[in-house]
Amino acid sequence: MENKKNIMDYETVALDEENHALVIIDQTKLPGKTEIISLTTQKDIWDAIYLLKVRGAPAIGDAAAIGIYLAAKNLQTDNYQEFYTEFKKAKEYLDSARPTAVNLSWALNRMEKVVIDNKAKTIAEIKELLRQEAIAIKEEDIWICQKIGEYGLSLVKPGDGLLTHCNAGQLATAKYGTATAPMYLGHQKGYNFKVFCDETRPLLQGARLTAYELSESGLDVTLICDNMSSNVMKNGWVNAVFVGCDRVAANGDTANKIGTSIVAIVAKRYNVPFYVCAPTSTIDYETPTGKEIKIEQRPDKEVVEMWYKERMAPEGIKVYNPAFDVTDNDLISGIITEYGIARPPYTESLQKIVALKNKKQQ
Known part of the structure; x- marks a missing residue:
């Protein structure tokens, strides 16, 4: 067979x-x-x-x-x-x-x-x-994701509880993913992580994609609704948060899937390290701060119709559906790149990372 x-x-x-x-x-x-x-x-x-x-x-x-x-x-x-x-x-x-x-x-x-x-x-x-x-x-x-995974793995220990939002896994890259790379590399080493996946409304990338690919790979994964992240952190079940990134501003503000900033705020409240996994290609020096990042607006139907047999909101109701939000740099414990981990102040550390990249590519 x-x-x-x-x-x-x-x-x-x-x-x-x-x-x-x-x-x-x-x-x-x-x-x-x-x-x-x-x-x-x-x-x-x-x-x-x-x-x-x-x-x-x-x-x-x-x-x-x-x-x-x-x-x-x-x-x-x-x-x-x-x-x-x-x-x-x-x-x-x-x-x-x-x-x-x-x-x-x-x-x-x-x-x-x-x-x-x-x-x-x-x-x-x-x-x-x-x-x-x-x-x-x-x-x-592929190489970038593997290096991000190695740097990310140095920040956690066997048996840790990890939380991620949206999908920054293999389905978002050529292999390993960014936010999931430490999870996959740790799994290969027998770290026995306990992973929590936010469902990630309204498109449910965490439920449909991250939970799927991690479980298919044999990791211990638990799906939670977006509004449950505070609960699991308060319970002490999460030792670190790893999320992906679509754009890093020069000051270290980061844009990622909508809801990421909520996770960062909650993590700050419960002293859980919040790490952004970002290839250096996502660092945008033409964007000074997160305020200048253009946020994509998605169709109303993704919120009120997409996953339902019948429409789940009144006809004609106004819908605000940004695809991303910006996490302020003071909420971020570290930005993990393929050339190392940037720490605050990001205006300095990100420049050092890029300088190291340029030196190695010469």
């Missing part, structure tokens, strides 16, 4: 070169159905990012890199200026899918740099360099 594939056996994001496609897990169908979809048009890729079929800052960056490579691959011209003009249009189109996660524009800008830096080469050579860069972005994502 053929063994049933585990969700962790699938690649979150992949390039199918033969069929000219971006291949992803449709995360809107999880956990009830594992559907692998192949996206061949820019409209399909844009929709997949906007509709959260692929989501999580690193995975969005991986998908965008592959997506813009496929757009470039399909351009039928040998003229550099024509090629670059059409490439730029495709880049701006994909970049418009979601505004808050900095990895989307970061990955697309990195791909554009390949085109600009190699304009003396043939179009065929540029296309090959774009393919290599897209693959490199994904491979770096």
